[in-house]
Amino acid sequence: MDMEMDYEFINSFKKPQVQNNWFLDLNPLSKLNIILILAIIPIVAKSWVVSVAVILFYFILATASSRIKQFSKVYIRLGLLIGSLLFIMRAMFIPGEDVLMKLGFLTITQEGVDHGLQFATLVVAICGALVFYSVATQAKDLMLALEKKGVPPTGTYVILSSLQSIIDLGSMSKLIMESQKARGIETEGKAIHRIKAFFPILGPLFLGAISNSEEKAIAMDARAFYAPAKNTHLRELRLVPPSEKMILLIVNLAFIGFIVWRVVG
Template identity: 45%
Template sequence: MDYEFVQKYMEPKRTGNIIRDLNPMSKLNLMLVLGLSPFIVQNYIYGFGMVLFFILVSAAAGCFRSFFSMYWKVLLLFGVFLFLVKAAFAPGEHVLFEIWGICITKESMIAGLNIVSLVLAFSGGFILFVKTTPMEDFTYMLEQKGVSHMVSFVILSSFQTITDLGQNAKVIMESQKARGIETEGNVLKRAAAYIPVMGPLVLNAISSTEEKSIAMDARAFSAPVSHTFLSELPPAGRREKGIVYLFDAAFIMLIIGRILLCIL
């Protein structure tokens, strides 16, 4: 018997990266606090500073490429659009220039930068959490905190379904290319190429759902007994808890300070 293989499952699961090895609940707490803090500060310099911080953390966690490949899409789809809309229609007094009858003011530019920094900061925290935390580890910790295994399975299955649909779509598109069907070109050609993909994609999703239900029944998923786990996660240490409490306290102080500024 390979005792090293057995020993791997007897010890807590670790990756060797200090950020990835944080407890999932600690990472969720930190990402929420950091992602929501720009909404309290309401300063685009702080918001973009938090964006840069998340990018640096992703590099330290060893997931910069996968993180940024998704993050720049959020920047293009939401960041640029929100900035243009806010800069064009937000009220202001100091006009900088005028385009097609739309006055761009200094105040509207600042408002556009503020809303973009808020969206990017919060989405950056969420994406970084997803990229550094396997969903099975997160749902495992939810069950350890008392969440029903049915709820944790729904969460895990939802994220896994998104991943499976993306992979199945790529496989079907490659098979379409192998058959000589045009799948590249302008927007209209790509849209037309995706229509035949929807049928097999939906059928695969339905069949995979049935397979999951059969596997769950075979493993007595609904049995009224305590569940076992193949691997365990290391508990949060005192230093880790101290860091989380420190960030939580700073976040509470930010809220109190913001309330006092509004009152005074």
């Protein structure tokens, strides 16, 4: 029985990794194609209505792909912060003839409000593409897909290692802050207290990052990463089915038609 379990576990790595969701199971490059189109549409349309429609579509797509919680948690905060800041800056400093309000030396015009609304929703829509792709696609799957398209393994490893290093630094900083708190050092409260507690963690954080880099280099040498042989993988992607290729063809043709319509119109 144990041997059967072992073989089942071993053979699981030979099978394509699927999540039983129509969008999540798309090839990472297929998802990237769709997300890039969604990000470019507001740029081409130059309308805040289209940008808002794309933003709402992100939430629909996140719900359909069972990633609404992860997506909304990050995107709502990011959208409110960036969107409100850009709108206020544009509305206050874009000149115009139709004056709505005067606040001291600042003059808010209808042209500034319109420009601020368009620009803020455009940037938020583009950010939504990045956020949604990050929660709907694992970085290692994207790197594997790029490697299968001919990207050198060293290049994909550098990108994946850089992304993972950012995550590791964040986790390590939280761990160090909790350790400082356990020792009685005040790490919460006023901003000045947080700043004072932040600087002492920089030393252990940088030393830990250097140590992790050395460990990764040793692990790469032990696994013969630079050996002149074909690399093997513990993860496989499913083959792109004809239906997925057809969907991509329709989406790309519709996007090209939209661009032609905008240019001609």
